[in-house]
Amino acid sequence: xxxxxxxxxxxxxxxxxxxxxxxxxxxxxxxxxxxxxxxxxxxxxxxxxxxxxxxxxxxxxxxxxxxxxxxxxxxxxxxxxxxxxxxxxxxxxxxxxxxxxxxxxxxxxxxxxxxxxxxxxxxxxxxxxxxxxxxxxxxxxxxxxxxxxxxxxxxxxxxxxxxxxxxxxxxxxxxxxxxxxxxxxxxxxxxxxxxxxxxxxxxxxxxxxxxxxxxxxxxxxxxxxxxxxxxxxxxxxxxxxxxxxxxxxxxxxxxxxxxxxxxxxxxxxxxxxxxxxxxxxxxxxxxxxxxxxxxxxxxxxxxxxxxxxxxxxxxxxxxxxxxxxxxxxxxxxxxxxxxxxxxxxxxxxxxxxxxxxxxxxxxxxxxxxxxxxxxxxxxxxxxxxxxxxxxxxxxxxxxxxxxxxxxxxxxxxxxxxxxxxxxxxxxxxxxxxxxxxxxxxxxxxxxxxxxxxxxxxxxxxxxxxxxxxxxxxxxxxxxxxxxxxxxxxxxxxxxxxxxxxxxxxxxxxxxxxxxxxxxxxxxxxxxxxxxxxxxxxxxxxxxxxxxxxxxxxxxxxxxxxxxxxxxxxxxxxxxxxxxxxxxxxxxxxxxxxxxxxxxxxxxxx
Numbered sequence: 363x364x365x366x367x368x369x370x371x372x373x374x375x376x377x378x379x380x381x382x383x384x385x386x387x388x389x390x391x392x393x394x395x396x397x398x399x400x401x402x403x404x405x406x407x408x409x410x411x412x413x414x415x416x417x418x419x420x421x422x423x424x425x426x427x428x429x430x431x432x433x434x435x436x437x438x439x440x441x442x443x444x445x446x447x448x449x450x451x452x453x454x455x456x457x458x459x460x461x462x463x464x465x466x467x468x469x470x471x472x473x474x475x476x477x478x479x480x481x482x483x484x485x486x487x488x489x490x491x492x493x494x495x496x497x498x499x500x501x502x503x504x505x506x507x508x509x510x511x512x513x514x515x516x517x518x519x520x521x522x523x524x525x526x527x528x529x530x531x532x533x534x535x536x537x538x539x540x541x542x543x544x545x546x547x548x549x550x551x552x553x554x555x556x557x558x559x560x561x562x563x564x565x566x567x568x569x570x571x572x573x574x575x576x577x578x579x580x581x582x583x584x585x586x587x588x589x590x591x592x593x594x595x596x597x598x599x600x601x602x603x604x605x606x607x608x609x610x611x612x613x614x615x616x617x618x619x620x621x622x623x624x625x626x627x628x629x630x631x632x633x634x635x636x637x638x639x640x641x642x643x644x645x646x647x648x649x650x651x652x653x654x655x656x657x658x659x660x661x662x663x664x665x666x667x668x669x670x671x672x673x674x675x676x677x678x679x680x681x682x683x684x685x686x687x688x689x690x691x692x693x694x695x696x697x698x699x700x701x702x703x704x705x706x707x708x709x710x711x712x713x714x715x716x717x718x719x720x721x722x723x724x725x726x727x728x729x730x731x732x733x734x735x736x737x738x739x740x741x742x743x744x745x746x747x748x749x750x751x752x753x754x755x756x757x758x759x760x761x762x763x764x765x766x767x768x769x770x771x772x773x774x775x776x777x778x779x780x781x782x783x784x785x786x787x788x789x790x791x792x793x794x795x796x797x798x799x800x801x802x803x804x805x806x807x808x809x810x811x812x813x814x815x816x817x818x819x820x821x822x823x824x825x826x827x828x829x830x831x832x833x834x835x836x837x838x839x840x841x842x843x844x845x846x847x848x849x850x851x852x853x854x855x856x857x858x859x860x861x862x863x864x865x866x867x868x869x870x871x872x873x874x875x876x877x878x879x880x881x882x883x884x885x886x887x888x889x890x891x892x893x894x895x896x897x898x899x900x901x902x903x904x905x906x907x908x909x910x911x912x913x914x915x916x917x918x919x920x921x922x923x924x925x926x927x928x929x930x931x932x933x934x935x936x937x938x939x940x941x942x943x944x945x946x947x948x949x950x951x952x953x954x955x956x957x958x959x960x961x962x963x964x965x966x967x
Contacts, residue, residue, distance in 0.1 A: 364388060366411055366463055367437060370940050372483035380473055380480075388463040393456040400454040406444040408464040412436050415460025420453040432946065437939035442484050445470055514596055515589035517625075518610050518618030521546050523553070524576065531572035534561050544607055546616055547580045553616055554580025555609065584609045589617060594672045597625045601637045601679035637676075640683050646691055646745060653684050653749045657920055660715055664913065670906045671881060678712030678879075681705075682800045685722075688745050689801040693738055700730035702799050702806035706758065710796035711863070712879045713909065716916050720751040721758045721793065723765040725772055725806040739766055758793060769806055773813050780817050783827050791818070791828065792864065795871060796878050815874045825872055829963040832865040837953045851931030858908035861952050862901055865959050869893070880905055901955060904948035911937075911945070 366388070368374065368381045376384075390413070393399050400406050402422050410417075412434055419432030419440065431452065434440055444450035445467050474481035522545040524533060537545060537558060544557045556579060564570040564579045585603045587596055587610055596608045600622055610618035622638075636659045639652035656677070663673050682705070689703050707721035708714035724739060726732065743761035747753065760766055767775060776794065779787035794814065799807045818824055838852035863880050870883040873890055877883055881902050888898040911932045934942060960967035 364463065365413060367939065370437075370938055372480050375480045375483060376473065376477055380477065383469065383473075384465060387469045388465050391462050391464045393460045393462065395456055395458050395460075397456045398453060399456060399460075399462070400441055400444060400450050402451065402453045403449055404444075405449050406441045407467050409439055409441045409445065409467075409470050410454070411439045411463040411465060413461040413463055415462075416457040417460060418455050418457050420455060422453055431950075435942075438942065439939075442470060446474070446481075446484055512593040513589070514587055514591050514593055514608075514610055514620055515618070517593065518589070518620045519624070521609070521616045521619050523548060523616060526550075526575065526577045528576045529573050530561060530564055530570060530576050530579070533576040534572075537561070543621060544619060546609065546619075547576055549577050549580070549582075552582050553584065553609070554582040555584055555607070556580050557607075586611045587620070588612070592672070593620070593625060594668070594676070596620050597622075597637065598672075598675045598679050600625070601640075601676065601683060604641070604683070637680055637683075640680060640687070643687060646688070646748070649684060649687055649691070650749050656680065656750070657716060657917075660913075661917060664910075664917070670910050670913075671902075674713055674715060674879075674881075674909075677715050678709075681709065681714065681717075682798070684749060685746065686801045688749060689742060692742050692745060693801075697730075697732045697735070697738070698802050700727045700732060701725060701802045702804060703760070703801040704797040704807060705800050706793045706797045708796075710793075710798040710878050712798070713863075715909075715913055716920075717751045719754045720746050721754050722746075722760050723758070723794075723797065724760045724767075725802075725810060726766070726768045727803065727806065728768050728770050730768065735766065736763065769810065772810055776810070776814055777817065780821070780824060783824060788828055788831065792831075792867060795867060798878050811876070815871070818871055819874050825868060826963040826965065828871065829865065829868040829959050830965055832861045832868065832959055833956055833965060833967050835860060837861070837949055837956065851933040853930050854908050854912050854932045855930035858949060858952055859905065859912070861956055862905045862908075865955055866901070868959070868963070897951075897955075900951050904951045907944055907948050911941075 364385045366373070366384070368376075368384065373381060373384065388411070391408075391410075393415070399410060399417060402420075414436055417434045417438075417440065418430055419434065421429040421431050423429070424431075434454075440454055441450070519542070522536060522540050522542050524536060524545055524547050526547060526549040528536075528547060533545060533547070533556060537543070544555060546553045547556060554577065556576060560579050560581075564574075565572065570579070585599050585605050585608050587599065587608050589610055589612055599608055600606060606622040608620045609616055610620060636652055636655045639655065640649065643649035643652055659680075660673065660677065663676075685703070685705060690698070693701075702725040704710070704723045704725065705721065706723060708718070709721055720743070724735075726735070732738075739760040743753070743759050753759065758765055776791070779791050791814070794810075797807060797811070818828075835853075835856035838854075838857035866880050866883050866887070869875075869887055869892055870877075873887065873892055875883050875886045875890075877886060884893065884898040884902050887893045888895040893901075912930055915930070915932060932945075934945070937945065956967055959965065
């Protein structure tokens with residue numbers, strides 16, 4: 363009986379008759395320990411699919427153990443690229459007694475000719491291969507995967523546009539006639555949004571004359587999107603900007619409007635209503651109830667194959683709104699105008715999907731007069747604990763006076779960190795560099811970030827010290843390039859996530875890049891030519907893969923299916939052959955990135 367899992371890529375890309383030909387056409391080969399299966403420069407006659415045993419991939423041009431660049435085990439395959447390219451670039455040697463299914467060269471060539479998708483698999487980048495993993499998980503027509511791919515132009519409403527001469531009464535009549543909830547008014551070359559609520563407030567609360575111009579009540583700062591954007595992104599924008607509609611622009615002209623009700627109509631489960639519950643929360647109890655539903659939302663999104671980038675965007679917006687509302691419940695409006703609340707670390711980068719800790723700080727205006735600030739900040743920390751945000755083990759919280767300072771005091775503190783340049787100071791700089799404003803006067807943070815950039819961006823020695831941390835943890839490939847497979851798992855945060863996050867953070871500091879998320883920084887670095895676009899894309903996909911593997915461990919702990927106290931550890935043996943292949947390639951990309959960092963910043967690696 364042939365025991366090959368044909369449900370995994372690349373074989374899943376074939377039809378059933380092609381899979382049957384594979385089962386019928388393979389033979390079984392035995393290779394002794396240390397036997398060379400395929401020599402470098404040799405033309406392979408087979409694709410080797412490992413049934414039992416382990417195989418090392420060796421680069422003969424590298425000295426000693428440095429030449430060991432890959433490791434394959436049961437379920438993995440090798441040799442296809444050797445057939446496609448005409449010869450093998452590397453040597454493949456059995457590391458123990460090994461059994462392989464042998465897929466003949468002629469059969470592979472026939473399958474590649476008949477199935478372009480199958481042939482293309484062997485040449486794809488990490489980014490393309492991860493899409494296959496998503497597609498595989500989406501099999502079965504899951505509704506959320508369809509929602510993820512839905513475009514804004516599929517459900518937007520035509521805009522109702524009036525000119526600036528329109529009166530309040532005429533605008534109300536137009537809304538009633540068109541059964542719309544909002545309209546756009548054009549004044550010169552600008553467009554402003556007016557809702558039914560705006561009209562009601564103007565007439566009842568403000569006592570405006572019904573014949574007055576509608577322009578005076580329009581909101582000209584619009585949250586906008588493009589027709590081809592994902593509908594999911596519209597939901598993220600609404601959550602982040604606290605609005606219920608997005609204006610769709612094409613060539614700077616309105617071509618549609620997407621309402622929150624349009625977006626929510628795509629959802630089939632109450633678990634997706636968390637964003638609405640957060641907005642409707644009027645006290646801490648209702649906010650805590652909404653916050654407690656976030657793990658349920660995460661599970662639903664992941665179970666239905668939503669791309670991790672979208673999940674991170676939505677959760678960052680949701681968490682930002684929760685913290686913002688908590689701040690608003692506790693802090694009086696006059697004090698909110700005198701301060702800026704920051705979230706930092708993974709929260710600041712928008713990469714904390716499940717609540718692991720709270721890293722936050724407060725900037726006070728230099729002329730702030732807030733006698734009860736310390737007690738309010740202690741209450742905020744306690745409230746965030748109630749909302750499910752665990753305390754920061756390093757005490758980087760607003761309840762700690764060291765993280766509550768005036769703007770001038772923060773400028774002096776940052777200057778001190780830069781001058782001192784020890785491990786703790788560099789870590790604090792990294793934390794501050796990821797800061798994101800969630801409440802209060804955001805210009806306080808903008809000025810502070812500019813101060814940080816001014817002092818750091820051209821300081822080559824500081825950048826070298828700063829970058830060194832990215833090389834501090836070994837990639838979970840051994841020194842000679844083989845993927846480690848210890849039974850207790852590999853630390854995916856230290857070995858994969860942190861080197862990418864901190865390395866990209868360092869390059870972003872050098873280039874004064876404002877966005878704080880790693881994926882946004884990678885995009886900006888590619889646009890500036892600091893990284894090749896293909897390599898930046900692969901780094902982003904590697905980060906997403908590591909984060910998803912880590913998230914799966916965290917969710918397993920929540921469900922009581924995993925007892926490990928170390929949720930960052932991934933047990934390689936539990937992964938599918940495609941996931942192992944992706945992990946192997948992603949770790950190789952991390953290794954290459956670390957080599958680039960060491961060269962750019964003159965570090966030993």
